[in-house]
Amino acid sequence: MQWQTCLVVPIFLLYILSPTHWFYLYSSTKTQQKRKMAKSAGEENQQKAFGCAATDNSGILSPFNFSRRENGDDDVTLKILYCGVCHSDLHTLRNEWGFTFYPVVPGHEISGVATKVGKNVTKFNIGDRVGVGVLVGSCKTCECCEQDLENYCPRIIFTYNSYNPDGTKIMVRYVLRFPDNLPLDAGAPLLCAGITVYSPMKYYGMTEAGKHLGVAGLGGLGHIAVKIGKAFGLKVTVISSSPQKESEAINRLGADSFLVSNDPAKMKSAIGTMDYIIDTVSAVHPLLPLLSLLKVNGKLVTVGLPNKPLELPVFPLVMGRKLIGGSDVGGMKETQEMLDFCAKHNITADIELIRIEEINTAMERLAKSDVRYRFVIDVANSLSQ
Ligand SMILES: [Zn+2]
Ligand SMILES: [Zn+2]
Numbered sequence: 001m002q003w004q005t006c007l008v009v010p011i012f013l014l015y016i017l018s019p020t021h022w023f024y025l026y027s028s029t030k031t032q033q034k035r036k037m038a039k040s041a042g043e044e045n046q047q048k049a050f051g052c053a054a055t056d057n058s059g060i061l062s063p064f065n066f067s068r069r070e071n072g073d074d075d076v077t078l079k080i081l082y083c084g085v086c087h088s089d090l091h092t093l094r095n096e097w098g099f100t101f102y103p104v105v106p107g108h109e110i111s112g113v114a115t116k117v118g119k120n121v122t123k124f125n126i127g128d129r130v131g132v133g134v135l136v137g138s139c140k141t142c143e144c145c146e147q148d149l150e151n152y153c154p155r156i157i158f159t160y161n162s163y164n165p166d167g168t169k170i171m172v173r174y175v176l177r178f179p180d181n182l183p184l185d186a187g188a189p190l191l192c193a194g195i196t197v198y199s200p201m202k203y204y205g206m207t208e209a210g211k212h213l214g215v216a217g218l219g220g221l222g223h224i225a226v227k228i229g230k231a232f233g234l235k236v237t238v239i240s241s242s243p244q245k246e247s248e249a250i251n252r253l254g255a256d257s258f259l260v261s262n263d264p265a266k267m268k269s270a271i272g273t274m275d276y277i278i279d280t281v282s283a284v285h286p287l288l289p290l291l292s293l294l295k296v297n298g299k300l301v302t303v304g305l306p307n308k309p310l311e312l313p314v315f316p317l318v319m320g321r322k323l324i325g326g327s328d329v330g331g332m333k334e335t336q337e338m339l340d341f342c343a344k345h346n347i348t349a350d351i352e353l354i355r356i357e358e359i360n361t362a363m364e365r366l367a368k369s370d371v372r373y374r375f376v377i378d379v380a381n382s383l384s385q
């Protein structure tokens with residue numbers, strides 16, 4: 001979620017893309033101390049902003065007013081129009097990973113329109129359709145940053161639940177351009193869910209047309225993995241514990257087949273049939289049944305983040321020369337490539353638009369996987385009524 005706008009006062013949502021400022025998280029004693037110091041130095045150059053924050057592990061979101069510094073020479077300010085609701089937001093709100101700093105204003109599938117650009121910014125103009133994903137800063141000098149892998153930078157600054165340690169770097173690097181035909185609402189979830197499945201498919205070589213991809217878990221990530229897999233020309237099978245999803249997986253999302261993961265007979269019949277599997281399941285689950293589905297040399301990439309370790313079955317790995325890998329979103333260059341790819345193939349998320357006021361109910365539903373397949377907050381319309 002991301003509601004960086006002024007709800008009552010007549011100011012649009014202001015989002016300054018610069019690490020010289022704190023983003024969605026104004027928390028931790030250290031951060032708050034730094035922020036107070038920064039405030040006294042530049043209080044007159046602040047832009048008012050509004051979000052919704054959780055203050056404890058109940059995860060309940062409430063209105064939250066704060067401020068951001070004025071747009072700098074290297075910054076882009078955007079009016080946020082839409083923001084997708086990712087399961088990571090829920091994990092963070094409830095401190096399920098154990099490293100949440102409160103108060104926290106979540107949201108990292110952000111789309112909108114640029115309203116201000118600094119004088120050094122040549123890549124974007126006012127009025128451009130832009131997006132912000134999972135990260136808003138990195139060191140720009142390490143091996144990862146030099147290889148366009150900012151998402152693995154040891155000094156990464158996440159869009160929320162993170163803070164800026166110094167504040168001297170240019171940030172236009174972390175703004176993404178929305179292709180003309182990519183809608184800002186259904187396109188917003190691509191900024192996390194899309195790149196999370198696209199990047200491992202590219203890196204691990206899981207894009208060879210005609211090969212067989214299994215998509216484990218049919219949620220926010222999984223349903224986009226199906227669409228991207230089909231765009232690469234793969235045969236796609238959804239592996240899910242919810243048999244009621246079979247019809248929509250095949251008829252609506254375009255999967256070729258559906259495998260009920262808790263049906264032993266069907267799982268047995270599919271042993272050794274898949275070249276690749278993307279495992280999007282974020283709950284603790286056994287890997288052995290999935291590994292069994294792979295052919296020799298098969299690859300399983302896990303992108304869900306269970307809060308406890310999974311058991312690693314070594315025998316099938318060794319005996320079948322199989323590979324298990326992981327992957328976390330993608331770098332800025334690859335994220336732009338993914339947006340362009342999705343625009344070219346008309347890939348968007350299946351979304352349910354909600355108003356900001358509905359967010360706590362949406363979170364309850366998300367916790368029960370009761371969403372097809374991504375909530376997206378209609379920020380502008382929420383605030384104008
Ligand atoms: Zn996410
Ligand atoms: Zn770096």
